[in-house]
Amino acid sequence: MxxxxxxxxxxxxxxxxxxxxxxxxxxxxxxxxxxxxxxxxxxxxxxxxxxxxxxxxxxxxxxxxxxxxxxxxxxxxxxxxxxxxxxxxxxxxxxxxxxxxxxxxxxxxxxxxxxxxxxxxxxxxxxxxxxxxxxxxxxxxxxxGRKTARERIASFLLARMMPPSPHADSAVEGQMVSLPMTRVDIADYLGLTIETVSRTLSALRREKIITGTDNHGIRVLAVSRLEDLASGQDNR
Amino acid sequence: MxxxxxxxxxxxxxxxxxxxxxxxxxxxxxxxxxxxxxxxxxxxxxxxxxxxxxxxxxxxxxxxxxxxxxxxxxxxxxxxxxxxxxxxxxxxxxxxxxxxxxxxxxxxxxxxxxxxxxxxxxxxxxxxxxxxxxxxxxxxxxxxGRKTARERIASFLLARMMPPSPHADSAVEGQMVSLPMTRVDIADYLGLTIETVSRTLSALRREKIITGTDNHGIRVLAVSRLEDLASGQDNR
DNA sequence: CGAAATCTTGATACGGTTCAACAAAGGTGG
DNA sequence: CCACCTTTGTTGAACCGTATCAAGATTTCG
Structure with a gap:
């Protein structure tokens, strides 16, 4: 120290x-x-x-x-x-x-x-x-108080999206999101359980809205889809 | 105006x-x-x-x-x-x-x-x-994020309890709680539905923790019970 | 490499929502 | 001041989203 x-x-x-x-x-x-x-x-x-x-x-x-x-x-x-x-x-x-x-x-x-x-x-x-x-x-x-698990995860990812850096690595698709915290922390922040966080992220991955197998770094493929999700426009 | x-x-x-x-x-x-x-x-x-x-x-x-x-x-x-x-x-x-x-x-x-x-x-x-x-x-x-409906209502009532006035009307039992807002407002504040607010208040009334038929004025009979409830000590 | 921690996925349970009907309170005009 | 209507609140029954319980997979780190 x-x-x-x-x-x-x-x-x-x-x-x-x-x-x-x-x-x-x-x-x-x-x-x-x-x-x-x-x-x-x-x-x-x-x-x-x-x-x-x-x-x-x-x-x-x-x-x-x-x-x-x-x-x-x-x-x-x-x-x-x-x-x-x-x-x-x-x-x-x-x-x-x-x-x-x-x-x-x-x-x-x-x-x-x-x-x-x-x-x-x-x-x-x-x-x-x-x-x-x-x-x-x-x-x-x-x-x-008012959002579903899906909406919470979408809001969280959007809020934590890095501002697109000027010298962005355009070779890699998708906006980077850094998640230094564990699933437990994400769950305790969003008022959910770790299982729900995990399941919801898996669902978004399955739907090609996000990618990345690394648990502490996710890539957003469809920002506008996430934005719709976050505000409750588009749940399925 | x-x-x-x-x-x-x-x-x-x-x-x-x-x-x-x-x-x-x-x-x-x-x-x-x-x-x-x-x-x-x-x-x-x-x-x-x-x-x-x-x-x-x-x-x-x-x-x-x-x-x-x-x-x-x-x-x-x-x-x-x-x-x-x-x-x-x-x-x-x-x-x-x-x-x-x-x-x-x-x-x-x-x-x-x-x-x-x-x-x-x-x-x-x-x-x-x-x-x-x-x-x-x-x-x-x-x-x-983390409290049950019962705990939310208990917390809300405690937070809105009037500080016991010096010239209190000791003839009337119980601490006064003023609720100028409607059930809809209470529900929207606590992240619940009006039905759940209503049901939970009825339950507390049935259990003699609160009294009062007036919707905008409730009396707390057992403050310490409410405090236990609000912090999740005592759910039944 | 191996053990512990972390994460994922599945099956089941339950608290609170939703839908529905009724009751009570409040406000308005006659 | 009361009868009527509207708004607000209560209660019941069925449903559903998320929690809980459980097992296995993956990652992390000594």
Whole structure:
């Protein structure tokens, strides 16, 4: 678990540090420490004191809530650029665990308070970020409350589709979707069981809407078919 | 539809205006207009341009998202003190409709921008508010993705229980729960059908966990039983 | 290479939906 | 203020999509 100073936040362009100008960047660097964690590391334990705040600079973190009997709902995946750990309460109401190898910038709570008051641009950026998270949460509530298993899988694949890279490998057909998480995680995110996730992906593969035997990388052959599916236009 | 200037925001103690000091209050008053709407009025149409931002000062507003075929998910109820309409996009990704008679303070977008930059306390308050909304959204995702119908109803009743008023009417047994919305709204909020909501409430009534024949006012007789139910401790 | 973890597929069960009929509440005009 | 009509809520019976239980296949990793 390497620990080093984040003198210049490496992913400034896509991270929250983006909001801060050059003079401020130095202060930010002193306020945060960069940490690297292996897969399946607990970053936040549900109910523990809310002492830190993270900005993901590499990898994917899953956020979740659990019931006493072990049922779990993953409320989101925080990819590069996203932050996590903001809360009003003294304790976290959710847990966070790394999916793959993850690098973060960590701010301790007093540091965060200082940053918020001293750097208005930082606070504004945070407000924008969290407003976007709320919109995503609302979309997910629609999915969990009203969509069928097929529609959920289709929505999930679309949401996780990489934006078509400019120097795309046009030799390979289909849009790439990266799925670093396991079937269990997908199921717990979509409010399904692993069996239903597996069956539904198999069905889409059979129908030539997706391809790829690799479990953590799928290719979408018919984006528009998926879009129809995701919004309930076309179930069969 | 009455329209008047909100010179001194009447519910300052519990509203977002709370964040603003006396000097600033006057400016806020000039930036907003107070409006009253009858039940079932559309405040925000899904997909329409995001021109305004509201603070609820009386009544309850429902927020929702819909699918093309009409399936609907209510993502939250905004009661007194809550705001709605904040978004990063140029259009709203959700709809909003009054449940009962509703009074709001409305800010137009440019006014909001000004307030945010000029009054840091206002911006901070907004960040706190929306952080709380995100936590609620996560709790609701757990409900929608992983709880049974019984657990959903129990959770809903608990969440809507009035805080026991200091001058409580101790002559009447049981904690009051106000349900201004219809069964359809409750169903669309909990990801169930109206029939299941009705059946489940009847079952809880039969089991003497709740009472009250009035559809919009229920009394909880056994709070701790409900709490067990809501977290999946005790299903029968 | 071998063991453990992860994923897939099949058979059966069940919670909640759907369809249907009726009951109760609310609102309106005479 | 009541009779009528419309809206909202309740209850029952049958059905269905997804969960559960079970077995086998594949992948991962030491």
């Amino acid at each position: 390497e620990l080093q100073r984040c003198t210049v936040c490496g992913i400034r362009g896509q991270s929250i540090c983006n909001a801060i100008n050059d003079k401020e960047l130095e202060i930010l660097a002193q306020a945060s420490s960069r940490l690297t964690f292996p897969p399946a590391t607990t970053l936040i334990e549900e109910g523990s004191p809310a002492i830190a705040f993270f900005n993901v600079t590499k990898g994917t973190v899953k956020l979740f809530k659990s019931l006493p009997d072990g049922r779990r709902q993953i409320t989101g995946f925080a990819d590069v650029g996203h932050f996590l750990g903001l809360t009003n309460a003294r304790t976290y109401s959710f847990g966070a665990e790394t999916v793959d190898t993850v690098q973060v910038c960590r701010f301790l709570r007093p540091q965060l308070e200082t940053l918020l008051t001293d750097y208005p641009l930082f606070e504004r950026r945070l407000l924008t970020e969290i407003t976007g998270e709320l919109a995503e949460a609302q979309e997910q509530m629609l999915l969990l | 009455e329209l008047q200037r909100c010179t001194v925001c009447g519910i300052r103690g519990q509203s977002i205006c709370n964040a603003i000091n006396d000097k600033e209050l006057e400016i806020l008053a000039q930036a907003s207009s107070r409006l009253t709407f009858p039940p079932a009025t559309t405040l925000i149409e899904e997909g329409s341009p995001a021109i305004a931002f509201f603070n609820v000062t009386k009544g309850t507003v429902k927020l929702f998202k819909s699918l093309p075929d009409g399936r609907r998910q209510i993502t939250g109820f905004a009661d007194v003190g809550h705001f709605l309409g904040l978004t990063n996009a140029r259009t709203y990704s959700f709809g909003a409709e009054t449940v009962d008679t509703v009074q709001v303070c409305r800010f137009l977008r440019p006014q909001l921008e000004t307030l945010l930059t000029d009054y840091p306390l206002f911006e901070r308050r907004l960040l706190t508010e929306i952080t709380g909304e995100l936590a609620e959204a996560q709790e609701q995702m757990l409900l929608l």
